[in-house]
Amino acid sequence: MLAFILRRIASLIPVLAVALLVTFAAIHALPGDPVQVMLSDHSADKEMAARLRAEYGLDRPLPAQFVAYLGEIASGRFGLSFRYVHQPVADVLRDGLAISPLLAVAALAMALLIGIPAGVYAAIRRNRWQDTLLILLLVAGLSIPNFAVATFLVYALSVKLAALPVAGWGTWRQAILPVLVLAIPAGAYLARLTRTFMLEVLGQDFIRTARAKGLGPRLVIWRHAFRNTLLPLATSAGVIFGGLLSHTVVVETIFNIPGLGRLAIDSIFARDYPVAMAVVLLFVLFYAGINLLVDLFYLVIDPRVREGMGA
Amino acid sequence: MRQLLRQRGGVIGLVIVVLVLAVALFGPLLAPQQFDATDLLNAWAPPDAINPLGTDKLGRDIASRLIVGAQVSLTVGLSVVLITLVVGVSAGMLAGFLGGAADRLIMGTVDIVLAFPEVVLAILLAAILGPGIATVIAALSLVWWPGIARLTRSLVLVQREEAYVQAAIVCGSTTAKILWRHILPNIAAPLLVRASVGIGFIIMAEATLSFLGLGVQEPVPSWGGMIRDGLPVLRSDPMLAVSSSVVIGLTIIGFNLLGDGLRDALDPRLRGR
Numbered sequence: 001m002l003a004f005i006l007r008r009i010a011s012l013i014p015v016l017a018v019a020l021l022v023t024f025a026a027i028h029a030l031p032g033d034p035v036q037v038m039l040s041d042h043s044a045d046k047e048m049a050a051r052l053r054a055e056y057g058l059d060r061p062l063p064a065q066f067v068a069y070l071g072e073i074a075s076g077r078f079g080l081s082f083r084y085v086h087q088p089v090a091d092v093l094r095d096g097l098a099i100s101p102l103l104a105v106a107a108l109a110m111a112l113l114i115g116i117p118a119g120v121y122a123a124i125r126r127n128r129w130q131d132t133l134l135i136l137l138l139v140a141g142l143s144i145p146n147f148a149v150a151t152f153l154v155y156a157l158s159v160k161l162a163a164l165p166v167a168g169w170g171t172w173r174q175a176i177l178p179v180l181v182l183a184i185p186a187g188a189y190l191a192r193l194t195r196t197f198m199l200e201v202l203g204q205d206f207i208r209t210a211r212a213k214g215l216g217p218r219l220v221i222w223r224h225a226f227r228n229t230l231l232p233l234a235t236s237a238g239v240i241f242g243g244l245l246s247h248t249v250v251v252e253t254i255f256n257i258p259g260l261g262r263l264a265i266d267s268i269f270a271r272d273y274p275v276a277m278a279v280v281l282l283f284v285l286f287y288a289g290i291n292l293l294v295d296l297f298y299l300v301i302d303p304r305v306r307e308g309m310g311a
Numbered sequence: 312m313r314q315l316l317r318q319r320g321g322v323i324g325l326v327i328v329v330l331v332l333a334v335a336l337f338g339p340l341l342a343p344q345q346f347d348a349t350d351l352l353n354a355w356a357p358p359d360a361i362n363p364l365g366t367d368k369l370g371r372d373i374a375s376r377l378i379v380g381a382q383v384s385l386t387v388g389l390s391v392v393l394i395t396l397v398v399g400v401s402a403g404m405l406a407g408f409l410g411g412a413a414d415r416l417i418m419g420t421v422d423i424v425l426a427f428p429e430v431v432l433a434i435l436l437a438a439i440l441g442p443g444i445a446t447v448i449a450a451l452s453l454v455w456w457p458g459i460a461r462l463t464r465s466l467v468l469v470q471r472e473e474a475y476v477q478a479a480i481v482c483g484s485t486t487a488k489i490l491w492r493h494i495l496p497n498i499a500a501p502l503l504v505r506a507s508v509g510i511g512f513i514i515m516a517e518a519t520l521s522f523l524g525l526g527v528q529e530p531v532p533s534w535g536g537m538i539r540d541g542l543p544v545l546r547s548d549p550m551l552a553v554s555s556s557v558v559i560g561l562t563i564i565g566f567n568l569l570g571d572g573l574r575d576a577l578d579p580r581l582r583g584r
Binding site: 015016018019022023026027029030031135136139140142143144145147148151152154155159242243245246247249250253254264265268269276280283284287288 | 426428430435438515518519522525542545559563564566
């Protein structure tokens with residue numbers, strides 16, 4: 001098991017290394033000169049520009065800058081921010097670091113709680129009006145972009161009913177709308193998958209056997225059928241979590257939440273490349289970590305995978 | 312087609328898609344006003360006979376801007392689907408059929424692109440390439456082709472072992488001929504379904520970029536940008552944000568219903584469900 005985990009992590013390294021190189025090249029291809037932005041009023045001051053360039057290492061050739069950046073990553077500082085002059089990127093990120101994963105986890109929990117029962121219910125009521133109605137709702141939930149959903153919810157709940165705050169961060173009431181906006185498409189997707197998987201399992205022989213034995217419908221559905229959908233659902237939950245994480249960029253912008261996603265957008269517009277680069281790398285790392293966790297979950301839940309590994 | 316018409320959802324989707332296409336094609340003729348004609352004295356006007364959905368902050372007609380926005384969304388959606396189909400299918404077929412070094416090179420590239428979360432990569436690329444319709448198409452194509460390449464490769468791997476492909480190889484057909492004439496027709500159906508479902512998501516991605524200010528730029532209207540402009544004034548003038556949200560939601564629902572219908576119609580295993 002340990003060998004498997006290590007092998008799995010080792011296989012990530014080349015991909016992460018190239019992702020790092022691509023991000024570095026991409027960020028340096030962004031238009032605009034950051035030193036000019038930093039100087040703003042003093043843009044004619046050649047001496048100051050040269051000093052800033054030297055402090056940030058921008059006067060060195062790109063390969064040397066890349067090596068220096070690797071050292072910065074190893075030290076955990078991620079270089080110096082352009083916008084908050086002289087401040088290490090790690091300090092700029094610190095406050096927002098936990099917010100995006102927190103939003104994504106809360107949204108995933110909400111999506112699982114709503115999506116799975118809805119999917120199971122639709123599968124049981126297959127082809128009846130409850131099923132049709134649910135399917136229509138799910139297509140709508142999947143199709144309407146999250147910022148459009150946010151528009152409706154803010155208009156209905158915050159503006160018209162004044163039940164929830166429009167935006168901001170800090171109290172739990174301010175977290176309800178962002179989490180809900182994130183959870184709706186994820187929940188709809190999960191419900192659809194659950195329905196499909198359940199229909200597949202419910203058509204199999206062992207379900208007929210269980211029913212013929214006289215087991216109650218609740219036992220057959222949850223103990224026999226639903227258990228067998230857990231494995232494919234777990235894979236999908238991993239993919240969904242990755243999607244949720246990257247959609248925090250949009251939701252944090254809408255609701256003015258000081259998380260990593262909004263920081264990424266702000267720093268791209270402010271030409272604060274070191275911060276933008278660190279955020280993109282963190283997202284790639286989170287993403288890889290989630291996929292690793294899903295693989296480990298396989299090992300725990302499915303004895304067949306465990307045995308196949310030893311061979 | 313007959314199978315598609317049997318699906319109720321697919322029919323609804325088809326109707327919506329045809330409507331949106333018609334609006335994009337002929338809409339400029341029907342548009343009540345010039346989409347970029349500003350009238351600052353008439354900003355944020357409520358709906359009336361001249362401006363059926365009212366006006367925005369510069370006094371431009373919202374209805375006309377929604378119509379031109381349909382052109383933008385569909386141009387991006389259809390272009391990206393076409394480009395990613397051509398690139399992704401070619402790359403996937405070569406990787407799956409040739410194997411070896413070509414396979415490792417192509418799939419290595421695919422793995423690296425897929426290591427980035429989609430939205431984050433699209434934002435990064437759009438920021439580098441700069442704003443505009445052409446760069447949005449380029450950015451989204453770069454994000455989208457690996458998924459299609461991976462699907463194509465897995466489909467080709469199955470077909471390669473079939474007797475008809477082995478026979479063609481033995482007969483000395485060229486690789487290009489085998490891929491184009493023999494394998495492609497046999498894997499076209501799932502690729503078509505993937506493409507049709509993809510349009511909805513690409514339109515959503517374009518709107519997301521424009522919403523974040525990284526996509527299509529003023530004065531060209533885009534639905535995502537219109538929602539962004541409307542959000543801060545939701546309390547006083549909800550018409551802009553709400554009407555563009557409705558239009559974009561309906562359009563993507565249409566494409567997704569059509570895609571689902573197409574999948575059910577083309578997959579014989581799902582018939583009669």
